[in-house]
Amino acid sequence: xxxxxxxxxxxxQHCAISAVMGLRERKxxxxxxxxxxxxxxxxxxxxxxxxxxxxxxxxxxxSRTTFFSYFASKEAVVFDLDPDExxxxxxxxxxCRTDLPLWDALTDLALTLAPLLAERLPLQKRLLxxxxxxxxxxxxxxxxxxxxxxxxxxxxxxxxxxxxxALVLNxxxxxxxxxxxxxxxxxxxxxxxxxVSDCLRWAGAGLAAAPS
Amino acid sequence: xxxxxxxxxxxxQHCAISAVMGLRERKxxxxxxxxxxxxxxxxxxxxxxxxxxxxxxxxxxxSRTTFFSYFASKEAVVFDLDPDExxxxxxxxxxCRTDLPLWDALTDLALTLAPLLAERLPLQKRLLxxxxxxxxxxxxxxxxxxxxxxxxxxxxxxxxxxxxxALVLNxxxxxxxxxxxxxxxxxxxxxxxxxVSDCLRWAGAGLAAAPS
DNA sequence: TAAGAACTTGTACTCCGTTCAGTTTTAGGT
DNA sequence: ACCTAAAACTGAACGGAGTACAAGTTCTTA
Numbered sequence: 001x002x003x004x005x006x007x008x009x010x011x012x013q014h015c016a017i018s019a020v021m022g023l024r025e026r027k028x029x030x031x032x033x034x035x036x037x038x039x040x041x042x043x044x045x046x047x048x049x050x051x052x053x054x055x056x057x058x059x060x061x062x063s064r065t066t067f068f069s070y071f072a073s074k075e076a077v078v079f080d081l082d083p084d085e086x087x088x089x090x091x092x093x094x095x096c097r098t099d100l101p102l103w104d105a106l107t108d109l110a111l112t113l114a115p116l117l118a119e120r121l122p123l124q125k126r127l128l129x130x131x132x133x134x135x136x137x138x139x140x141x142x143x144x145x146x147x148x149x150x151x152x153x154x155x156x157x158x159x160x161x162x163x164x165x166a167l168v169l170n171x172x173x174x175x176x177x178x179x180x181x182x183x184x185x186x187x188x189x190x191x192x193x194x195x196v197s198d199c200l201r202w203a204g205a206g207l208a209a210a211p212s
Numbered sequence: 213x214x215x216x217x218x219x220x221x222x223x224x225q226h227c228a229i230s231a232v233m234g235l236r237e238r239k240x241x242x243x244x245x246x247x248x249x250x251x252x253x254x255x256x257x258x259x260x261x262x263x264x265x266x267x268x269x270x271x272x273x274x275s276r277t278t279f280f281s282y283f284a285s286k287e288a289v290v291f292d293l294d295p296d297e298x299x300x301x302x303x304x305x306x307x308c309r310t311d312l313p314l315w316d317a318l319t320d321l322a323l324t325l326a327p328l329l330a331e332r333l334p335l336q337k338r339l340l341x342x343x344x345x346x347x348x349x350x351x352x353x354x355x356x357x358x359x360x361x362x363x364x365x366x367x368x369x370x371x372x373x374x375x376x377x378a379l380v381l382n383x384x385x386x387x388x389x390x391x392x393x394x395x396x397x398x399x400x401x402x403x404x405x406x407x408v409s410d411c412l413r414w415a416g417a418g419l420a421a422a423p424s
Numbered sequence: 425t426a427a428g429a430a431c432t433t434g435t436a437c438t439c440c441g442t443t444c445a446g447t448t449t450t451a452g453g454t
Numbered sequence: 455a456c457c458t459a460a461a462a463c464t465g466a467a468c469g470g471a472g473t474a475c476a477a478g479t480t481c482t483t484a
Contacts, residue, residue: 024450024461031462052439063464068441103420167390167411168419174386178379199379206418207380208315236430236481243431264470275433280472 029083032070035060039077040123048078048131075134078127079144088116089145093152102157102165106172107200111193118192122185146173175199241295244282247272251289252335260290260343287346290339291356300328301357305364314369314377318384319412323405330404334397358385387411 038060042051053074057067071077081089092112097105128134150169157165179195233241250272254263265286269279283289293301304324309317340346362381369377391407 022451027450028462053441054439064440065442065465066463069462072441074440101420163390163394163407163411164414166393167387167414170386170390171383171415171419174382175379178375178382181378182375195375199375202376202379203383203415204418204420206416207383208313208416234482239481240431265472266470277434277473278432281431284472286471 031062031066033082035062035067035070036077036080036082043078043127044123048127048134078124078134081144085116089113089148093148096152098156102168103172103200103204105156106168107197107204110172110176110196110200114193114196115189117180118183118189121180121183121192125180125185143173171203172200175203243274243278245294247274247279247282248289248292248294255290255339256335260339260346290336290346293356297328301325301360305360308364310368314380315384315412315416317368318380319409319416322384322388322408322412326405326408327401329392330395330401333392333395333404337397355385383415384412387415 035056039051039056042056042059053067054064056077057064060067067077071080092109097108100108153165153169176196176199179192179199182195182199183192247268251263251268254268254271265279266276268289269276272279279289283292304321309320312320365377365381388408388411391404391411394407394411395404
């Protein structure tokens with residue numbers, strides 16, 4: 001099992017793992033990032049539907065077949081998480097507060113991950129509104145992580161009532177989703193945190209006792 | 213604007229509108245239903261991905277082009293609502309309780325529409341689990357109706373705080389979704405109503421004050 | 425019943441996603 | 455340093471989704 005180690009490789013940017021990573025994996029990650037950033041650039045310029053997978057592959061210096069060996073679909077290149085990001089999400093999940101009641105633990109988790117989420121939002125929201133075809137895959141940007149969350153939840157409350165547990169998770173996701181929708185990327189990130197916090201607090205307190 | 217009138221046409225089945233409908237619209241509706249039921253039959257037999265649009269069109273005695281003039285995509289043929297059903301949804305929306313607070317009105321609405329929803333669920337859930345490619349379009353079966361719901365909500369609370377209103381709607385949808393997931397179509401419909409009711413009540417009361 | 429609107433059809437096209445056989449690149453033991 | 459096996463890349467070909475369009479057919483209405 002590889003261990004996180006600082007790296008000063010020529011690929012630059014982030015990437016904390018590496019020394020134990022071997023040329024093979026290092027190249028693979030580099031290729032992944034090249035393809036993805038090329039894709040985001042082209043799509044950002046021309047719009048999602050106006051860029052074909054071939055365009056992306058060509059511009060990234062790679063074959064169409066290779067593109068599909070890295071990304072399961074054209075949409076995936078927009079929504080898939082960088083391995084580094086995945087590590088961060090996993091970390092947050094593992095270091096999660098176990099002393100708090102479920103809802104508060106989820107809130108804490110959400111606030112921890114919100115800044116990370118906020119980084120992806122401006123681009124994704126821009127793409128979403130200009131390319132209706134993407135609506136389906138989106139659902140926040142955290143949706144891709146829902147399976148892992150669900151598994152974590154199962155580990156945390158193995159004996160809990162299934163329906164009720166699912167409800168807690170779904171409601172929390174709905175709250176976060178609402179905050180995502182409401183946040184304008186031009187506003188500061190603090191505003192986003194505020195929205196996430198508000199939505200989770202309101203939902204946690206109950207929506208029945210509300211104005212109107 | 214057409215008015216609902218009983219009909220004894222040869223197309224059989226439901227269909228309450230008609231006398232004021234003219235041959236043109238009547239044929240169109242008949243074609244819609246033929247295509248859709250053919251599609252559901254084939255897909256039910258062979259699975260979603262194993263049936264091509266051409267198969268459906270051929271079996272329904274219609275051209276591929278015509279199929280796409282009725283349904284925007286292959287997925288749409290599974291999830292689109294029959295015009296009759298749309299009328300029922302609209303009716304329920306218009307006759308909605310205005311004397312209750314928002315959350316209770318939504319709960320009432322959900323319980324009114326739940327039986328109608330339950331009719332669609334067995335087939336859709338079966339298709340969903342056997343065809344992973346469909347997950348995206350699904351989101352309950354009510355998702356297709358969300359825009360209208362949202363508009364209704366806007367009419368009802370024009371002055372309300374945007375975020376909070378959106379949160380109420382999203383949370384209610386999450387609760388219903390949870391009930392949909394939890395319900396096994398082998399169970400009686402009453403059980404589904406119970407689940408919807410429970411989920412909405414729990415979410416309405418607040419999830420923070422929960423076990424674990 | 426004739427003009428015109430609405431609906432249907434076949435054809436041709438682009439693009440997504442998959443398969444596969446053949447080549448190049450890397451890892452690791454000798 | 456070299457050889458082999460595994461892994462990654464590539465081009466070609468294919469099937470299906472979805473769109474565009476021109477030509478044909480069927481209903482409406484005046």
